[in-house]
Amino acid sequence: TMDATKYNQILNYIHSNVYPDDFSNIMKHGLRRLSKKFTIDGGKLFFVGKGKKAEVIVAEEFAKQIFNQFHSSLIGGHSGITKTKKSIGSRFYWPNVTVDIEQWVEDVWKLLGVDLIGPLPTTPTGNKYILTATDYFSKWVEAFPLKTKTAAEVASRLLSMYLRHGSPKRVLSDQGREFVNQVSTEYSI
Template sequence: MDERTVKEVLDLKLHRKYPEGLTSKERYVIKRRAETFRIKDGDLYYICRRKKNRSEHLSFTVATLVGTVVWKKPSAIIGRYYWPGMEEDIRKWVAQCPPCQTKRATLKEKTQYSPIEVMEPLELVGMDLVGKLTLTDGGNQYICVMVDYFTKWAEAYPLHSKTAVEVTNCILDFFYKFGAPKRLLTDQGSEFCNKVNSGLCERLGIERSLCSPYHPQTK
């Protein structure tokens, strides 16, 4: 134990004072550390926890905390107990503790998404809905947005509702202005995946593409 730690313990034991400028957490650590020492005849003694008892104590403590993130935060134990070298003891014990290893969070590999490449206008058009929004004076509460992936040109259409018929009318309006795209990208919502829209795309020879669920970056 270093000289500074000894002085902190002695000052607290003899004079009941802490070093200046400490946080409440730092004071708490010194207080808990000092509880494992005794002063007898002017000498400072450390009350040593036997190795066997230390192991049993760790076993009990880790078992009761296994539902927490003890493998990430040994402070869950450090906040309650102290002995020199305890953090290293905790790490070694947790590494050998079967419940700790089976309950720890499993790291998932991030799914790799490839960027969408387009070479010309109307090769790919993305489509999505915004809403439900505040009702306008015209009775609209949704916005249908269509974007050409090559030019980044966007068209927005106000909608009363997100029925298949209203969404199809937006598609037709876009097609009348710019022509039919080779491919139309939407999510898997019923306003896009229905017989009306599928039939329209089939007649015009448009390929349908559906983006991954819960991955809005696709659009």
């Protein structure tokens, strides 16, 4: 991501061709080369890659927020690496945007919290329980209605989720480690 100092250095150089006072010749050369990738529009700095339209420069503190909006929200729907990179990369820029997105997408579903709620009043379709699954990284939550809380029914719902999002590295449950182990072992998920 781009910090405010670097942003202002590039903006000032493009606008007035002035270097910071403490820059060495090597640093000046680097700033000149880097500045060729940017343009100013309406007083704001935009990144212009080869054959691309101008992209909004993202400050360091907003990069993760943008990722969550485009990947982890209802709009993003936990898209994969390629789709997330395309969605973000066509609109926004920060140094190492591609590497950050790849890492953040891979971090999703590493640690999953699973909980069973119920018994609740039986629904017209016979459901009495709710299985919730929360990704600790993105805070994405999924909920599934269940008729029973057997390992087979829980495993079936978890498997459908794993097929969409991938298997987590670790699953936590207040139902106890034995429950998670039973579901994982008996149903190979």
